[in-house]
Amino acid sequence: MIILPLAILGLIGTAGIAKAKRSKTVTPEVQRQRQSIYETALNECKDPIKLRTLAESFRAVGQTAEADMLCKRAALQELPDDVKAQRREAFRKAMASTDPVKVNQMADAFYSQGATGAAENLRKYAAGLLQSSQTQETEQ
Amino acid sequence: MSKHNDKMAVAAFGAVRLVMQQPRPTVSITPVAHQAIPAPISQPAITPVSHVAAPSYSPPVPTPQMIQPYAMGSGNVSSPSSQQTAQQAAAIAAASRAFTIARLGSSKAVPIGQVHPALTAHPADLASTAFQTAAQKAAAAAVLTAPLALVSNAASVAPDSMASYAQSAMDGSFPDGGAEPQYQSATDAGMPSTSAAPAAIDDGSGQSVDWSMLDDGNPGPVTGPAALASLQASAVPGLKPNAAIQSAIAPAKLSLWERFLAFLGFGTKTTTASVHGESSELQSMVESVVRRARNGDQNAMALIALVRDNAKTGHPKAQETFTLLQEYIRTNPVGGVASYPRIGIDHTYPDAVALSHGPLLTNPRIGKLLTRFGGQDQHAIRFGIENRHTLHAAQHQGVRMGRILAHARRLQAVRMPHSSLSKFDHRVGWELGEK
Numbered sequence: 001m002i003i004l005p006l007a008i009l010g011l012i013g014t015a016g017i018a019k020a021k022r023s024k025t026v027t028p029e030v031q032r033q034r035q036s037i038y039e040t041a042l043n044e045c046k047d048p049i050k051l052r053t054l055a056e057s058f059r060a061v062g063q064t065a066e067a068d069m070l071c072k073r074a075a076l077q078e079l080p081d082d083v084k085a086q087r088r089e090a091f092r093k094a095m096a097s098t099d100p101v102k103v104n105q106m107a108d109a110f111y112s113q114g115a116t117g118a119a120e121n122l123r124k125y126a127a128g129l130l131q132s133s134q135t136q137e138t139e140q
Numbered sequence: 141m142s143k144h145n146d147k148m149a150v151a152a153f154g155a156v157r158l159v160m161q162q163p164r165p166t167v168s169i170t171p172v173a174h175q176a177i178p179a180p181i182s183q184p185a186i187t188p189v190s191h192v193a194a195p196s197y198s199p200p201v202p203t204p205q206m207i208q209p210y211a212m213g214s215g216n217v218s219s220p221s222s223q224q225t226a227q228q229a230a231a232i233a234a235a236s237r238a239f240t241i242a243r244l245g246s247s248k249a250v251p252i253g254q255v256h257p258a259l260t261a262h263p264a265d266l267a268s269t270a271f272q273t274a275a276q277k278a279a280a281a282a283v284l285t286a287p288l289a290l291v292s293n294a295a296s297v298a299p300d301s302m303a304s305y306a307q308s309a310m311d312g313s314f315p316d317g318g319a320e321p322q323y324q325s326a327t328d329a330g331m332p333s334t335s336a337a338p339a340a341i342d343d344g345s346g347q348s349v350d351w352s353m354l355d356d357g358n359p360g361p362v363t364g365p366a367a368l369a370s371l372q373a374s375a376v377p378g379l380k381p382n383a384a385i386q387s388a389i390a391p392a393k394l395s396l397w398e399r400f401l402a403f404l405g406f407g408t409k410t411t412t413a414s415v416h417g418e419s420s421e422l423q424s425m426v427e428s429v430v431r432r433a434r435n436g437d438q439n440a441m442a443l444i445a446l447v448r449d450n451a452k453t454g455h456p457k458a459q460e461t462f463t464l465l466q467e468y469i470r471t472n473p474v475g476g477v478a479s480y481p482r483i484g485i486d487h488t489y490p491d492a493v494a495l496s497h498g499p500l501l502t503n504p505r506i507g508k509l510l511t512r513f514g515g516q517d518q519h520a521i522r523f524g525i526e527n528r529h530t531l532h533a534a535q536h537q538g539v540r541m542g543r544i545l546a547h548a549r550r551l552q553a554v555r556m557p558h559s560s561l562s563k564f565d566h567r568v569g570w571e572l573g574e575k
Contacts, residue, residue, distance in 0.1 A: 043567060046570050073571070076570075076571050077573065084572055087572045088561060088572045088574065091561065091568065091572060092554065092555055092556075092557075092559075095551065095554050095555055096555040098497065110571075115572065116567070116571075117565055117567025117570075117571050118567075118568045120567075121565055121568060124489065125493060125551070127490075128493035129490075131490035131493075132490040132494040135490065135494075136494070
């Protein structure tokens with residue numbers, strides 16, 4: 001007699017756990033959409049307020065890495081002018097360097113500060129340096 | 141009344157005949173080497189940073205060679221342009237329009253398999269192998285390897301200097317209150333000093349140029365009497381002519397009536413300016429713009445955005461175009477037959493990086509380089525320069541070379557002091573606080 005209520009309770013508990021799990025699981029489609037929103041914000045959004053709002057949204061759903069990056073990008077605009085000038089100078093010098101390792105280090109430094117566009121350009125340039133040097137070595 | 145009309149018609153016809161009988165301006169092509177271009181300087185104009193008080197820049201005085209598009213063979217028109225006949229103006233306008241259309245239709249303008257032997261060499265070694273004859277090689281070497289040490293970058297970076305510099309730059313805490321004590325000269329950092337480099341740089345031909353001459357958006361017009369004549373005169377034998385380019389460089393044949401209309405100021409319309417013709421032309425342009433935008437061409441994206449904005453404001457032509465754009469995008473989804481066969485990696489970039497560490501690729505220098513190539517190859521290189529984002533599997537070697545040159549110029553431009561980082565990449569300009 002006691003088995004029936006226990007089975008009902010067990011079913012209810014299992015259903016509850018399954019529902020909670022389903023709500024926490026992000027489907028691939030949702031993940032794709034979030035990734036698309038994140039990349040669009042990185043490439044297009046230039047309003048610090050919007051970036052911070054979006055960062056809070058990402059933080060709320062547990063994507064803290066994306067939220068931190070968006071906050072860093074928003075903070076880029078609030079740096080002093082002399083720091084911005086120094087960074088511009090650093091970017092120009094890195095784009096003139098011939099050492100891919102150092103250029104990649106500079107790219108990492110920019111990336112850690114939220115300047116993903118600068119980092120991407122520097123990494124592409126470093127890859128080009130590496131490939132061109134390999135080509136020259138092969139030809140020699 | 142009818143007699144008066146007849147008289148008017150006779151007078152107009154007489155005026156047209158008078159215009160037709162005017163002597164046409166003769167175009168003479170003179171090799172660039174015969175022009176009064178100073179010999180390349182023998183010493184690089186590099187001054188240590190500590191000896192430079194402040195970079196002084198005076199805008200270069202425009203010379204006819206700088207005004208000439210790409211210094212195209214230094215073609216000289218012997219009679220003044222004001223004496224050009226209406227027929228020639230109409231022909232030039234038609235050729236210009238046809239060339240613009242050919243440039244927009246990038247996929248059609250560059251068929252595969254038309255490779256000039258001079259263009260099959262490795263692009264990183266343009267000066268030594270991309271030319272057929274010894275004279276061409278020598279001339280190209282003189283053009284490309286003039287003593288310009290400003291962007292040559294042989295010194296290596298000290299192992300830890302770059303990292304510390306990067307960290308200092310990131311923190312904004314240079315030891316000397318924002319100055320850079322460890323990088324007082326270019327050789328210290330292993331890089332050309334952008335802070336001390338003069339804004340005006342001698343490009344080896346005796347002319348001062350500033351960084352804006354490296355701008356991709358400033359390649360100079362592609363048509364004009366001298367350029368057109370030069371293109372026609374420098375046809376390469378043995379190459380199958382490309383229809384689009386041929387139609388671009390060939391003067392349009394106009395009837396007497398069309399010439400008369402052109403004389404009256406209606407000469408800008410082509411002979412295909414029917415309603416159907418305009419519609420099909422617009423459709424082809426829409427297809428081209430969408431394809432380019434899907435392949436990452438930001439100019440095409442901006443064009444679509446502009447059309448959309450104008451359509452929202454109620455501009456009828458923009459609304460029509462926007463409808464066509466939407467229809468084409470709907471009927472040709474991404475990944476369909478409308479998409480270009482994309483190349484995964486841009487293989488021209490490493491070559492461009494190598495070339496960017498050579499001499500400064502100014503417009504005069506590229507102009508001299510272009511004069512070594514024939515009409516079709518020249519057009520292909522120009523096309524590549526103006527469309528560096530074009531990634532197409534079926535790519536003419538000349539287009540490839542042009543894209544390498546464009547990428548290299550872009551890299552050289554971003555290294556220049558006070559150059560626009562936003563123009564290089566709008567994200568970089570925003571991230572690094574450029575106003």
